[in-house]
Amino acid sequence: MVHQQMASQEITVAYLGPAGSYTHQAALGKFGNSVTYHPQATIDDVFKFVEEKHTTYGVVPFENSTFGSVVTTLDRLVSSKTQIIGEAYLEVNHNLLAKSNIKSVKRIYSHPQAFGQCRKWINTHLKGAQCIDASSTSRAAELAASESASAAISSIVCAELYGLNVLEKDIQDLRGNKTRFFILGNSPSGSTGDDRTLLLFTVDHRKPGALCDCLKTFKDHNINLTKIDSRPSLQRQWNYVFFVEFEGHKDDSNVRMSLNDIGEYCLGLTVLGSYSNKRTED
Amino acid sequence: MVHQQMASQEITVAYLGPAGSYTHQAALGKFGNSVTYHPQATIDDVFKFVEEKHTTYGVVPFENSTFGSVVTTLDRLVSSKTQIIGEAYLEVNHNLLAKSNIKSVKRIYSHPQAFGQCRKWINTHLKGAQCIDASSTSRAAELAASESASAAISSIVCAELYGLNVLEKDIQDLRGNKTRFFILGNSPSGSTGDDRTLLLFTVDHRKPGALCDCLKTFKDHNINLTKIDSRPSLQRQWNYVFFVEFEGHKDDSNVRMSLNDIGEYCLGLTVLGSYSNKRTED
Known part of the structure; x- marks a missing residue:
């Protein structure tokens, strides 16, 4: 640890x-x-x-x-x-928590992510209820504890912590x-031999194949990508920043070669960090 | 049209x-x-x-x-x-609409996307207010029209349509x-000579470089990518479906060759559609 x-x-x-x-x-x-x-x-x-x-x-x-x-x-x-x-x-595992019973629930507090994870359940069981964003699922429980017609989508831990009843257990749309x-x-982690690294960069949108050239530097050095995300760059409309995660530590020799190569094809390259891989396959 | x-x-x-x-x-x-x-x-x-x-x-x-x-x-x-x-x-251009004045606003209705586009403004001017998700910004205006302490983030069109005052104009965080x-x-669009195409596919996560191989097929045929998104595949945990948009129509010869090549590297390839490019650069 x-x-x-x-x-x-x-x-x-x-x-x-x-x-x-x-x-x-x-x-x-x-x-x-x-x-x-x-x-x-x-x-x-x-x-x-x-x-x-x-x-x-x-x-x-x-x-x-x-x-x-x-x-x-x-x-x-x-x-x-x-x-x-x-x-x-x-x-x-999300739960519906409230002071009262499910019939009197008019408003549901939760984090937008939790609403997204329980979309089907809400549409089936509480379609008419208002979904109110909270900054976290525990803040949602805190809010629901102060109102009679409100519920929270939150963890079982919060039921006891905020004095709420568990109206329904395990309401997330997918098991697991x-x-x-x-x-x-503030200090980078050292290499453990089983690490991942997250990078941030943008590409020159006028260059066809620029993103492909960037990703190819990982393939060239036998590095497996595990995730790619894009978000609006906010610098130029319809341009994106890319978040690329791969297997390896930024100090590994093949990663260093890849980071050296990718510099030719991308702009604003930032290593957001390398960290020990904690994923366990089910 | x-x-x-x-x-x-x-x-x-x-x-x-x-x-x-x-x-x-x-x-x-x-x-x-x-x-x-x-x-x-x-x-x-x-x-x-x-x-x-x-x-x-x-x-x-x-x-x-x-x-x-x-x-x-x-x-x-x-x-x-x-x-x-x-x-x-x-x-x-988003606006704050309400029956009353800004001091009495306790709740704001809007679509989650509109909240995201006005994050800074809300945090500066209405930090304590509850942000309540509505299915659209016009539904938000409809809801705000029925409650005295509520506002909506919505279009100027909805102010007149739902009888609301414009409390603040242009509250989106970025101009333009x-x-x-x-x-x-239900019927595909024909080629216009300036089109884009959106594809959906997934890759075998055990194959290093699989996403890169997919994207390279576009580069090989001189096709420019305009956008890439990933979402959880929901078939296997921590696997993703990719949405790739590129310049060209699915019936263009270079696109057909690329779609033929990409089939070797990806799984579940679906052409979601080709459409005339309506983007104008500012």
């Missing part, structure tokens, strides 16, 4: 809160109970806390196996001054629904 | 409604006033209406220049039985904010 490297210092961890969020649970799984936690209201605040060195580490959601990438995290990575130094996976989190820090 | 090809028949168009939505405005720009419109409550309903041949065409939002792809449309394209037969662009729409139909 990351914190074993720093056992002699006080370790502090910012996460997307409040207490009981899935990000909190992922953080607890990674760092345990012997560190000090600082819940934050937004993903942006977690990045800022680490960038301004208020905490040693930060934990943010990155990707869900059903509903895909967390765009707030992708967009914030573009201006990030931190490094991604680790990842964590959590099996996510998992979320992947990034651990942010 | 598309409907000129079918002037002698009655043309019907389903769109993401209710009346006054940006999709409605895009549809009016494309088809004018001489066709019959059928507003739908959801993007899924627009696809269904066209698939079941209740209407000749359908119009759905696809991508915004600030906040990126509309994931509901991407996810629905995977099971689509329609063809993309056209595209339309609309400059999108544009949304791109797809026209759905």
